[in-house]
Amino acid sequence: MDTSDEGLSPNGIHERELLVSSPEEQGFLQQQSRKGVYKFMIFLLSGLMPFGAYFGYDSINAVSKYLEQDANFSQTQIGALYSAYSFPNLIMVLIGGFLIDKWGTNRMTLLFSIFIVTGSLIVALSSSFYIMIIGRIIFGMGSESTIVAQSTILSVWFSGEDDEKPVATPSQQQQQQDEDKPPNQQMALAFGGALTLGRAGSLSAILLLTWVADLTKGFTWSLWIVFFVCVLCFFLTFCLNVLNIYGGVPKAGPATITIVSDAPTPFLNSNSSRLRVCNTFIQPFITFLYELKPILSFPRTFWLIGAICFATYGTVFSFLTFSLSFLEKEWGYSPTEASRIASIITLSSMICSPIFGFVIDRIGRRVTIMIVGQLLLIPCMIAMSWSGTSDSQSSNGDAWNPTIPSDGWLRVLTPYPWVAIIGFAYSLAPAAMWPCVPLVIDPRSVGLAFGVITVCQNASGVVVPLVLGRIKDWSGNYMIGHFVLAGLAASGAFFCIILRWESWRQGDYLESPSGKKPAQTYQILE
Numbered sequence: 001m002d003t004s005d006e007g008l009s010p011n012g013i014h015e016r017e018l019l020v021s022s023p024e025e026q027g028f029l030q031q032q033s034r035k036g037v038y039k040f041m042i043f044l045l046s047g048l049m050p051f052g053a054y055f056g057y058d059s060i061n062a063v064s065k066y067l068e069q070d071a072n073f074s075q076t077q078i079g080a081l082y083s084a085y086s087f088p089n090l091i092m093v094l095i096g097g098f099l100i101d102k103w104g105t106n107r108m109t110l111l112f113s114i115f116i117v118t119g120s121l122i123v124a125l126s127s128s129f130y131i132m133i134i135g136r137i138i139f140g141m142g143s144e145s146t147i148v149a150q151s152t153i154l155s156v157w158f159s160g161e162d163d164e165k166p167v168a169t170p171s172q173q174q175q176q177q178d179e180d181k182p183p184n185q186q187m188a189l190a191f192g193g194a195l196t197l198g199r200a201g202s203l204s205a206i207l208l209l210t211w212v213a214d215l216t217k218g219f220t221w222s223l224w225i226v227f228f229v230c231v232l233c234f235f236l237t238f239c240l241n242v243l244n245i246y247g248g249v250p251k252a253g254p255a256t257i258t259i260v261s262d263a264p265t266p267f268l269n270s271n272s273s274r275l276r277v278c279n280t281f282i283q284p285f286i287t288f289l290y291e292l293k294p295i296l297s298f299p300r301t302f303w304l305i306g307a308i309c310f311a312t313y314g315t316v317f318s319f320l321t322f323s324l325s326f327l328e329k330e331w332g333y334s335p336t337e338a339s340r341i342a343s344i345i346t347l348s349s350m351i352c353s354p355i356f357g358f359v360i361d362r363i364g365r366r367v368t369i370m371i372v373g374q375l376l377l378i379p380c381m382i383a384m385s386w387s388g389t390s391d392s393q394s395s396n397g398d399a400w401n402p403t404i405p406s407d408g409w410l411r412v413l414t415p416y417p418w419v420a421i422i423g424f425a426y427s428l429a430p431a432a433m434w435p436c437v438p439l440v441i442d443p444r445s446v447g448l449a450f451g452v453i454t455v456c457q458n459a460s461g462v463v464v465p466l467v468l469g470r471i472k473d474w475s476g477n478y479m480i481g482h483f484v485l486a487g488l489a490a491s492g493a494f495f496c497i498i499l500r501w502e503s504w505r506q507g508d509y510l511e512s513p514s515g516k517k518p519a520q521t522y523q524i525l526e
Helices: 023-048 051-057 064-070 075-086 089-103 105-125 129-157 170-179 187-216 220-246 273-291 293-297 300-321 323-331 335-363 366-385 416-440 443-475 479-505
Strands: none
Touching: 023 129, 023 187, 023 220, 051 105, 051 129, 051 187, 051 220, 064 075, 064 323, 075 089, 075 129, 075 443, 089 105, 089 129, 089 443, 105 129, 105 220, 129 187, 129 220, 129 416, 129 443, 187 220, 187 335, 187 416, 293 443, 300 323, 300 335, 300 366, 300 416, 300 443, 300 479, 323 335, 335 366, 335 416, 366 416, 366 479, 416 443, 443 479
């Protein structure tokens, strides 16, 4: 009899052991196999759900040349289109996180997708600046809340804490204790893979829409492509909800989350029609304000993660916002060539994010990895500030405008290695940062917590590009702005070091593969 133990089941059980396993264990393995298929489909669809959001966000950068030529947009107006996307999300993502915790991701993702489709349609229909601003506001309201919903779905499906296990023999129990398998062994990989799928939208926008704009010598067709991509993502969101409903949502999953609130209910006991109207429209607002109360109880580690998020995305996103203009004016590249160079950042982050997620799941070291990512950004921003092929002269004679000789030792010969390193660092920090959020927060407030972190991300999208734009108008070049980005990355590294200290004081749980405190408990939220 061949006793070789080659060939393993999806759960790591030898095939010859399946022949002697009990019917209960065989049923369990079949159930887990089906669940694995569902989890893969959930991951794929939730990763593609915000594809249209990423695609539409970077569409303005891709067609900025023709917005200037055909619609006479200034650089300030183009920057305002980005700020219009981020500004409403300073509060909208909090509302979105509350609604996700209150009514679940199934209903809310469909609502958010409707916002995305509507906003992209308004932008495509008109070349008026103010109408496009309205469209970008609506588009942004749905986009960032969709990303919050995506994070909530992934944190529930891939936490690993709700997986049912069959009754094990004593030897199997001992083996499980020896292995000490971390409960969230798939979370960072899931987040990293989702980041890759989302950033594929940014990469596609930079490459495809720039090519279409150059081909058609305008921006109209590119914006209509954005609309059709958003419609496709709405269909994918519907398919995701079907799987969530019929695929067996995990315990306390996003489709079944409910919040029992102690919020004041002054109108509930009245039969008056006027008070019934108040109960319908005012009471939800009162409840929303009351449900924000857990924010006051969020730990220091959470707010440090928020500061790191602000620094990371403020540095990379703001660099990307002006990257095409910078590469065209400072380096002399054509729009198509500039888009290919800028896409290296997104492409390298797409490749590296799932790899880093897989590594983080196995070794932990989340905060250490964030520190490395922030430190890598600093020399890149400084190097890019002393680069270019032309000595830009300021249009404002009073502005500080240092120039570098063409043969100066500080001049960087090519931007390729620096943008590749920026993409590498852009993968390190977020891949380690986002999985930290559910590790430091009460599970009942995960949606709200992701909403707050996304507020930090959008705050950087509102503030930093405006500051860089003003600096560019004042100085006439990009040098000072890049030094500002280097300083922002340095502040992110500083916050990472403080977070590392806080984690060490609490058992160094953020550095462990399991991500659990020695005796993990959460503060009860009244």
